[in-house]
Amino acid sequence: MVSGRSLEAATALLTGAFGAAVVVSSLDNGIGWSAAGVDAGTFPFIAGLVVLGGSAFNLVQGWLHARDVVLRSSELKRLGVLFIPTVVYVGVIPLIGMYLASAGYVFGALAWHKRGSYIFSAVAAISATLALYLIFERTFQISLPRGVLGDIIGF
Amino acid sequence: MENLEALLHGFSIALSGNHIFLMVIGVLLGILVGVLPGLGAPNGVSLLLPLTFGMQPVSAIILLSSMYWGALFGGSVTSILFNIPGEPSSVATTFDGYPMARDGRPTTAFGSAAFGALAGVVLITLSASWVAKAALAFGPPEYFAVYFLAFASFVGMGGSPPIKTLVALAIGFALAAVGIDTVSGSVRLTMGVDELVKGVSFVVAVMGLFGIGELLVAVEDEFHVKAISSKVEWREVFRTLTHLPQYGWVLLRSAAIGCWMGITPGGPTAASFMSYGIAKRLSSRHANFGKGEPEGIVAPETADHAAGTSALLPMLSLGIPGSATAAVMMGGLMIWGLNPGPMLFVEQKDFVWGLIASMYLGNVIAVILVLLTVPVFAALMRIPFFIIAPLIVIICTVGAYSVSNSYLDVVLMMGFGVLGYLFKKAHYPLAPLVLAIVIGDKAEDAFRQSMLMSRGSLAIFFSSALVTTLVLLGVALLVLPVMWQTLGKMINRSPRRP
Numbered sequence: 001m002v003s004g005r006s007l008e009a010a011t012a013l014l015t016g017a018f019g020a021a022v023v024v025s026s027l028d029n030g031i032g033w034s035a036a037g038v039d040a041g042t043f044p045f046i047a048g049l050v051v052l053g054g055s056a057f058n059l060v061q062g063w064l065h066a067r068d069v070v071l072r073s074s075e076l077k078r079l080g081v082l083f084i085p086t087v088v089y090v091g092v093i094p095l096i097g098m099y100l101a102s103a104g105y106v107f108g109a110l111a112w113h114k115r116g117s118y119i120f121s122a123v124a125a126i127s128a129t130l131a132l133y134l135i136f137e138r139t140f141q142i143s144l145p146r147g148v149l150g151d152i153i154g155f
Numbered sequence: 156m157e158n159l160e161a162l163l164h165g166f167s168i169a170l171s172g173n174h175i176f177l178m179v180i181g182v183l184l185g186i187l188v189g190v191l192p193g194l195g196a197p198n199g200v201s202l203l204l205p206l207t208f209g210m211q212p213v214s215a216i217i218l219l220s221s222m223y224w225g226a227l228f229g230g231s232v233t234s235i236l237f238n239i240p241g242e243p244s245s246v247a248t249t250f251d252g253y254p255m256a257r258d259g260r261p262t263t264a265f266g267s268a269a270f271g272a273l274a275g276v277v278l279i280t281l282s283a284s285w286v287a288k289a290a291l292a293f294g295p296p297e298y299f300a301v302y303f304l305a306f307a308s309f310v311g312m313g314g315s316p317p318i319k320t321l322v323a324l325a326i327g328f329a330l331a332a333v334g335i336d337t338v339s340g341s342v343r344l345t346m347g348v349d350e351l352v353k354g355v356s357f358v359v360a361v362m363g364l365f366g367i368g369e370l371l372v373a374v375e376d377e378f379h380v381k382a383i384s385s386k387v388e389w390r391e392v393f394r395t396l397t398h399l400p401q402y403g404w405v406l407l408r409s410a411a412i413g414c415w416m417g418i419t420p421g422g423p424t425a426a427s428f429m430s431y432g433i434a435k436r437l438s439s440r441h442a443n444f445g446k447g448e449p450e451g452i453v454a455p456e457t458a459d460h461a462a463g464t465s466a467l468l469p470m471l472s473l474g475i476p477g478s479a480t481a482a483v484m485m486g487g488l489m490i491w492g493l494n495p496g497p498m499l500f501v502e503q504k505d506f507v508w509g510l511i512a513s514m515y516l517g518n519v520i521a522v523i524l525v526l527l528t529v530p531v532f533a534a535l536m537r538i539p540f541f542i543i544a545p546l547i548v549i550i551c552t553v554g555a556y557s558v559s560n561s562y563l564d565v566v567l568m569m570g571f572g573v574l575g576y577l578f579k580k581a582h583y584p585l586a587p588l589v590l591a592i593v594i595g596d597k598a599e600d601a602f603r604q605s606m607l608m609s610r611g612s613l614a615i616f617f618s619s620a621l622v623t624t625l626v627l628l629g630v631a632l633l634v635l636p637v638m639w640q641t642l643g644k645m646i647n648r649s650p651r652r653p
Contacts, residue, residue: 054322109545
């Protein structure tokens with residue numbers, strides 16, 4: 001279960017951290033007015049300060065006025081079932097390449113939902129990968145990453 | 156009158172079997188690149204360009220421009236069906252197109268988009284010349300004023316808490332600043348990651364925020380689309396067409412905005428946002444916006460297409476491309492042995508008027524093809540969620556990668572997906588964030604160039620009638636709604652008091 005309070009807090013902390021990083025990073029470019037006009041860091045600096053201040057406000061506001069529960073555990077489970085494999089999919093692309101990762105991802109996702117229908121899942125996985133190859137590699141000549149594995153087998 | 160004759164002559168050139176065939180091919184290919192996020196009209200035009208070297212210049216430009224119209228339409232298709240804008244300029248179409256399609260009315264949504272777009276093209280050919288004259292008077296202060304107007308017309312109109320809107324907007328500004336600063340040439344906000352020098356791509360951000368973010372929200376409640384008939388409901392299409400005249404004022408206004416933003420490098424994306432924002436402000440049904448209001452589809456689509464079309468005009472008449480696609484086409488023009496510029500209209504009448512006539516025909520063909528393919532797209536919506544979800548993830552991933560062949564973009568896209576999910580759950584508005592990523596950088600550049608011109612004096616924004624009007628209009632758009640709201644609250648409150 002996730003409460004509205006922790007959701008608001010997590011979002012505000014995330015935006016706040018981003019704001020702080022922007023403020024610190026923009027100081028390197030110089031802020032204010034110089035011979036070259038408005039310095040490059042000025043606008044990011046102001047934007048960062050606004051994000052930082054606004055996040056602090058949202059954090060307090062979220063803490064005071066948060067709603068009870070925004071995510072029940074059944075919803076959280078469904079979210080995890082989609083999100084975790086997706087992260088794994090993106091994570092393995094540098095290793096096994098986009099084609100193999102995509103095929104594996106589609107096969108896994110379909111086979112998990114429709115337990116037993118492995119042939120259907122395999123056909124879907126192969127056709128999705130083939131479509132990727134034909135559209136991107138062949139038609140638009142965009143070479144998708146093959147990963148470390150591709151280098152090894154020389155594809 | 157002379158123009159009308161020339162246009163009729165243009166139609167006689169464009170209306171040959173060969174050219175119609177080229178239009179159909181171009182539009183179909185355009186729809187394909189438009190539907191796939193990451194691929195866009197510039198990809199399609201670059202792909203086709205080598206094929207055109209042996210053609211007549213008229214045939215070549217008809218093929219390329221038809222592809223461009225197809226891409227503009229294709230971008231709206233995925234916006235309406237899956238809330239994933241296929242093209243940056245169709246983000247604003249998701250706001251009302253997606254709720255309407257989810258409600259089981261994709262035909263109405265496509266119809267509104269298609270006819271709004273067609274009206275945009277017709278209106279632009281009528282109004283182009285005087286807008287082009289106004290656009291030539293533009294310098295950095297005017298550009299900044301236009302961007303300011305775009306922000307003012309859009310920001311603060313949603314029901315989101317104002318501080319959350321402000322945070323979303325400022326994050327967008329900061330993201331737009333990442334990479335090389337065009338004014339000073341220094342590298343900003345890369346946090347030590349060299350690959351970020353090229354900046355954060357808008358397409359990557361949009362695919363994450365809308366595509367992945369929406370998917371994560373949708374998976375929570377067992378996502379079920381209402382039963383959608385996969386037949387084209389022609390009656391529904393015609394009903395949408397007959398309802399179009401009631402949006403007359405919206406169409407005119409949106410076409411004018413699009414035309415103006417297309418000629419000045421504001422571009423179709425800013426145009427569609429601005430048009431949607433103003434339509435929502437001024438509409439009597441503004442409470443329906445965001446829930447599937449046809450006016451909310453017509454306004455951004457009309458502006459998008461008007462801007463896309465008018466981006467070609469400065470390329471032809473002045474030799475200044477108004478968009479990336481126009482830049483590639485201009486390269487083509489030179490290869491075919493034509494010199495873009497004012498003399499083109501005098502020396503190459505067949506070419507220019509053939510192209511303008513093909514704008515009409517190409518768009519009519521695009522509307523017909525889009526409507527004919529609605530059954531296919533509607534059938535896509537009936538595919539169960541557990542099948543379509545992994546496919547959307549893959550399309551977004553490959554799309555993000557193909558923007559600039561970079562794995563970092565894929566990781567960024569996932570990050571934007573999580574951010575989009577959190578923002579949706581915690582009621583942060585996404586639109587100001589997206590708008591700031593698109594035009595934040597350009598607005599900043601225009602402001603700093605103005606400051607250089609005036610040596611730091613803000614008086615430059617009130618130095619001429621044009622820029623003063625624009626700035627005051629922007630301020631009015633920002634301040635008036637707040638004043639009306641406060642006034643409304645005061646009036647509502649007073650009678651209740653005992």
